[in-house]
Structures are given as structure tokens and as C-alpha cells.
Amino acid sequence: MATDQFQSPDYYLLDELLTEEHKLVREATRDWVKKEVSPIIEEYAQKATFPRHIVKGLAEVGAFGPYIPQEYGGAGLDQISYGLMMQEIERGDSGVRSTCSVQSSLVMYPIFAYGSEEQRKKYLPKLASGEMLGSFGLTEPDFGSNPSGMVTNFKDMGDHYLLNGAKLWISNSPYCDVAVVWAKNEEGRIHGLIVERGMEGFSTPETHNKWSLRASATGELVFDNVKVPKDNLLPNKSGLGAPLGCLDSARYGIAWGAIGAAMDCYDTALRYSKERIQFGKPIASFQLQQKKLAEMITEITKAQLLTWRLGVLKNEGRATTAQISMAKRNNVAMALDVAREARQMLGGMGITGEYPIMRHMMNLESVVTYEGTHDIHLLITGMDITGISAFK
Numbered sequence: 521m522a523t524d525q526f527q528s529p530d531y532y533l534l535d536e537l538l539t540e541e542h543k544l545v546r547e548a549t550r551d552w553v554k555k556e557v558s559p560i561i562e563e564y565a566q567k568a569t570f571p572r573h574i575v576k577g578l579a580e581v582g583a584f585g586p587y588i589p590q591e592y593g594g595a596g597l598d599q600i601s602y603g604l605m606m607q608e609i610e611r612g613d614s615g616v617r618s619t620c621s622v623q624s625s626l627v628m629y630p631i632f633a634y635g636s637e638e639q640r641k642k643y644l645p646k647l648a649s650g651e652m653l654g655s656f657g658l659t660e661p662d663f664g665s666n667p668s669g670m671v672t673n674f675k676d677m678g679d680h681y682l683l684n685g686a687k688l689w690i691s692n693s694p695y696c697d698v699a700v701v702w703a704k705n706e707e708g709r710i711h712g713l714i715v716e717r718g719m720e721g722f723s724t725p726e727t728h729n730k731w732s733l734r735a736s737a738t739g740e741l742v743f744d745n746v747k748v749p750k751d752n753l754l755p756n757k758s759g760l761g762a763p764l765g766c767l768d769s770a771r772y773g774i775a776w777g778a779i780g781a782a783m784d785c786y787d788t789a790l791r792y793s794k795e796r797i798q799f800g801k802p803i804a805s806f807q808l809q810q811k812k813l814a815e816m817i818t819e820i821t822k823a824q825l826l827t828w829r830l831g832v833l834k835n836e837g838r839a840t841t842a843q844i845s846m847a848k849r850n851n852v853a854m855a856l857d858v859a860r861e862a863r864q865m866l867g868g869m870g871i872t873g874e875y876p877i878m879r880h881m882m883n884l885e886s887v888v889t890y891e892g893t894h895d896i897h898l899l900i901t902g903m904d905i906t907g908i909s910a911f912k
């Protein structure tokens with residue numbers, strides 16, 4: 521892969537809306553990505569291998585639980601800092617950002633927000649330091665967009681719960697030490713359970729042959745009469761709203777992350793177009809190539825503004841699920857469009873691992889599907905503005 525020469529586009533001078541702390545966090549994360557992710561990521565993606573060795577570094581840069589209070593090992597930062605970190609990490613690779621989103625928003629967040637004080641103290645510092653890696657089990661083979669239908673269930677056996685079922689498409693599963701698993705009790709109510717690797721009957725087979733998010737490990741969580749201690753049930757929230765609350769936090773991070781992938785594609789295409797000569801001129805001098813670049817920077821700038829405002833609302837505790845859906849949907853689709861156009865601008869070179877564009881493009885095909893598909897987010901906006909659900 522060519523050297524990482526990334527220059528961040530800031531067409532509307534949005535840096536002026538950021539605090540010194542935001543900029544410090546962003547620069548530290550960007551430097552870390554340039555040093556630790558860019559040089560190795562193409563090789564790991566080509567091999568379809570999770571770069572386990574960078575987990576420690578992700579923890580050190582504060583990417584695990586950026587907004588979790590420091591007393592539990594988090595960085596105690598605000599939501600805009602969290603977003604900027606996800607942007608920078610996804611600028612490196614969506615798979616690496618996925619690892620951070622799962623660890624922070626889908627594992628640490630539910631333990632922090634719905635867990636007991638003992639659970640917080642037991643798990644959060646280890647998750648923040650990267651000593652433990654987590655996964656989040658909601659999706660099942662027959663229940664993806666409609667998780668309320670889940671069949672994974674647990675029975676009260678007196679001194680423990682007995683967990684049965686299976687989860688599919690689970691990020692980090694093959695490497696996870698703990699999993700936050702959503703399952704129904706005997707009354708059909710959804711609860712979160714913390715399942716630990718090593719519990720008898722718990723296995724995590726890997727899903728192979730993905731063309732997307734190849735540097736992120738994906739797999740199943742299988743529960744065959746797993747005895748889960750009663751202390752491992754998240755006591756403070758139940759029902760579908762509990763996992764959906766985690767998804768709000770992760771989708772918010774994805775909205776920022778997708779901008780990072782788009783910025784990398786745009787920046788690569790801009791530089792290439794000024795260097796590549798055809799018909800005796802840089803291809804950047806042709807109107808059709810300028811149109812592509814101008815549209816890319818326009819869409820990136822709109823997404824940056826949308827996301828910054830969402831960050832302000834999130835800091836104030838006012839961001840709604842529907843607002844987060846809109847930003848996730850818009851920014852991921854925007855990033856996919858930018859990646860596709862940028863790929864074309866590099867001609868044949870665009871399909872090689874010499875440049876990051878094709879990898880971003882393939883990664884974004886997962887990002888547009890997970891954490892609520894593009895169409896489901898549209899239905900969420902539709903329901904929000906009409907008051908009518910078009911899901912069923």
C-alpha cells in the first residue's frame with residue numbers, strides 16, 4: 521500500500537466549531553491510525569485476518585469507551601470527541617472502527633447504563649484497557665431487521681439461568697472474551713446477559729468468505745444449555761428498548777465513521793487526479809473528473825455539518841433515535857457513493873490494494889446493512905414524520 525498522505529478536507533472551516541480538546545483527540549487518533557493501521561491494514565484485509573495486535577493500541581488511544589466515565593476506565597470525553605475518534609479510525613478501516621463501536625457502544629455502554637455497580641467494576645476497566653474484547657449478540661439467523669422475533673431464550677433454574685439459541689453475524693465473536701447477549705425469559709421479555717468465554721456450551725465459530733470487513737472477525741454465538749450465573753443478568757433495563765438504546769450509540773459513531781471513509785476516498789482521488797496524466801494533462805483538468813470531485817466534497821461537507829449538529833444534540837441529551845437514523849443512513853450512503861466514484865477516478869489502479877478505495881467500498885457494503893439497513897432507517901424517518909409505522 522502507498523504511504524499514507526491523508527489530508528483532511530474541511531471546506532466549511534468546521535474546525536472552528538471544535539474545542540481544543542476535540543482537535544487534540546482527533547489529531548492523536550489520526551497520528552495513531554497513520555502509524556499503526558495504514559501500514560498493515562491492506563495486508564490483513566487481503567488475508568481476511570483480524571489484526572488482534574492493535575487492540576492494545578486502540579485502548580491506549582482511548583477508543584474503547586471514550587465517553588464512559590474515567591472511574592470505570594473510560595476516557596470521560598464528550599460525544600463529539602467520540603465521533604471524531606470513530607471518523608479517524610474508519611478513515612483507516614471500517615473493520616477496525618467496527619471493533620471499537622462494538623466494544624464501546626454495544627458492550628461497555630449496556631454494562632454501564634443497564635448493569636449493576638458490581639458488573640461495571642468487574643468488566644468496564646478490563647474492556648477499556650483491551651484486556652477483554654467484547655461482542656454483542658442481537659441478530660439471529662431468522663431475525664435480522666426484526667430482532668423482536670428472537671428465539672434465543674433463558675430459563676430460571678433457581679441458582680442460575682439456562683441459555684439456549686444462536687446469534688449470527690456477530691462482530692468480534694471469534695475473539696471475544698465476553699458477549700452481551702439479548703435473549704427472552706420465560707415470559708418472552710428481552711433481557712441482556714453477560715456470557716463469558718469458557719462457560720460450558722458456549723462456542724463462537726467464525727464466518728468465513730466475506731468480501732467485506734475482511735479485517736474484522738465475524739462469527740456466531742452458539743448457546744447449548746449454557747449455565748449463566750444470575751449475577752450476569754443486566755438488571756436495570758429490559759425489553760427491546762434496551763438493545764435499541766445501544767444501537768443508537770453505535771449508529772451515532774457510524775455516522776461519523778462513514779465520513780472518515782469518504783474523506784479518505786476523496787483525498788486519494790484528488791491527489792491521484794492531479795498526478796495522473798492522460799491526453800497530455802492531469803486528469804483533474806477534465807470537467808467530468810472535476811464534477812466527481814466537486815460533488816464528493818459537497819456531500820462530505822453536508823455530512824460533516826449534519827453530524828456535528830447531531831453531536832451537539834447528543835451532548836445535550838436531545839438527539840433522538842430518528843435523528844441518529846437519518847445521519848447513519850445519509851452518511852453511509854454518501855460514503856458508498858464517494859467510494860464508487862473515487863474508484864472510477866483511479867481507473868485500473870482503483871481496484872488494487874495499492875490504494876485504500878476498493879477496501880473502503882467493500883467495507884461500506886456491510887456498514888450500509890448492519891446496525892439497521894439503509895431501507896429500515898428510511899422507514900424509521902418515515903414513521904417519525906408521519907406517525908405511522910410501515911414496518912409490517
Ligand SMILES: Cc1cc2nc3c(=O)[nH]c(=O)nc-3n(C[C@H](O)[C@H](O)[C@H](O)COP(=O)(O)OP(=O)(O)OC[C@H]3O[C@@H](n4cnc5c(N)ncnc54)[C@H](O)[C@@H]3O)c2cc1C
Binds near residue numbers: 663664665690895
Ligand atoms: C459484517 C457484519 C457484522 C455484523 N455485526 C453484528 C453484531 O456485532 N451484532 C449483531 O447483533 N448483528 C450484527 N450484524 C447483523 C446486522 O445488523 C444485520 O445483518 C442487519 O440488521 C440486517 O439483518 P439481515 O441481514 O437478517 O437482513 P434482513 O432483515 O433479512 O433484510 C433483508 C432485506 O430486507 C429488507 N427489509 C427487511 N424488513 C423490511 C421491511 N419491513 N420493509 C422493507 N424492507 C425490509 C432489509 O432492508 C434488507 O434489504 C452484522 C452484519 C454484518 C454483515
